[in-house]
Amino acid sequence: MKIALFGYGKMGKMIEQIALNRNHTIVAKVDVDTVDIDFSEMDVAIDFSMPSAAYGNITKCFEHGVPVICGTTGWLDKYDEAVALCKAKNGAFIYASNFSLGVNVFFELNRYLATMMKNLDQYKVSMEEIHHTQKLDEPSGTAITLAEGIIDNTEYKGWKLEEAGDTEIPITSKRVGATPGTHSIDYSSTVDSIEIKHTAHNREGFALGAVTAAEWIVGKTGIFTMKDVLNLG
Ligand SMILES: NC(=O)C1=CN([C@@H]2O[C@H](COP(=O)(O)OP(=O)(O)OC[C@H]3O[C@@H](n4cnc5c(N)ncnc54)[C@H](OP(=O)(O)O)[C@@H]3O)[C@@H](O)[C@H]2O)C=CC1
Numbered sequence: 001m002k003i004a005l006f007g008y009g010k011m012g013k014m015i016e017q018i019a020l021n022r023n024h025t026i027v028a029k030v031d032v033d034t035v036d037i038d039f040s041e042m043d044v045a046i047d048f049s050m051p052s053a054a055y056g057n058i059t060k061c062f063e064h065g066v067p068v069i070c071g072t073t074g075w076l077d078k079y080d081e082a083v084a085l086c087k088a089k090n091g092a093f094i095y096a097s098n099f100s101l102g103v104n105v106f107f108e109l110n111r112y113l114a115t116m117m118k119n120l121d122q123y124k125v126s127m128e129e130i131h132h133t134q135k136l137d138e139p140s141g142t143a144i145t146l147a148e149g150i151i152d153n154t155e156y157k158g159w160k161l162e163e164a165g166d167t168e169i170p171i172t173s174k175r176v177g178a179t180p181g182t183h184s185i186d187y188s189s190t191v192d193s194i195e196i197k198h199t200a201h202n203r204e205g206f207a208l209g210a211v212t213a214a215e216w217i218v219g220k221t222g223i224f225t226m227k228d229v230l231n232l233g
């Protein structure tokens with residue numbers, strides 16, 4: 001498969017390694033300075049760039065009929081527009097706030113736990129995410145997906161960084177050293193707490209998930225999620 005990398009930073013480099021190990025070819029490494037992009041040689045594009053760059057990269061790919069896997073976070077105010085363009089162009093698109101198998105299992109666990117906690121008013125939920133100090137967005141995209149999983153299954157109406165109202169999930173974002181990504185959800189009452197936590201040990205899981213999604217999407221048309229890609233049983 002001929003893969004174009006939009007964003008060749010920490011994730012782009014890790015994705016390149018995994019893609020080459022799986023016998024794919026990297027046909028382009030696009031960054032902010034790239035002017036001549038040959039879309040005709042790409043089977044699929046993988047975007048791990050920057051919040052300010054993702055939408056522009058994705059829409060250029062749709063204009064040229066190239067399927068897109070996007071892991072960039074912090075640009076979701078434009079997600080609906082990207083989806084509309086993809087549909088108009090009969091393209092193919094997967095955005096995931098987190099491509100790792102472990103986090104996608106964690107997403108399901110979070111939703112299930114939320115349904116169990118829904119009527120237990122004595123427990124208050126809170127969330128914490130910890131990432132490396134170079135991360136541009138907060139809270140993390142993964143934390144937002146986790147919050148949405150709770151909101152969909154409980155009476156919570158929204159989320160907020162730090163101080164939150166009664167119907168909002170408080171999220172604490174910490175930036176510590178080179179932390180690849182840690183997310184925990186805590187339900188606390190006056191007598192006990194229940195906590196679930198996912199800890200990434202490195203970036204490999206994110207990169208492998210993105211390459212797996214790229215392999216899966218080629219030849220398809222539509223808007224998909226990692227739930228479509230992964231067989232979680
Ligand atoms: N969904 C998931 O599973 C995961 C998502 N992420 C997300 O992926 C994104 C990238 O993360 P990471 O690799 O760690 O970040 P890095 O900062 O290491 O890499 C981002 C790269 O994008 C480049 N860039 C800047 N502008 C553009 C542009 N217009 N087009 C293409 N590339 C551009 C930057 O170049 P320069 O440095 O020259 O500006 C940099 O090399 C983040 O949004 C992060 O949150 C990260 C891990 C997992």
Ligand SMILES: O=C(O)C1=N[C@H](C(=O)O)C[C@H](O)C1
Pocket residue numbers: 073097098131135136139140141142143180181182
């Ligand atoms: O910026 C990162 O590094 C990560 N970003 C994603 C997010 O915002 O959730 C996924 C992962 O946690 C690493």
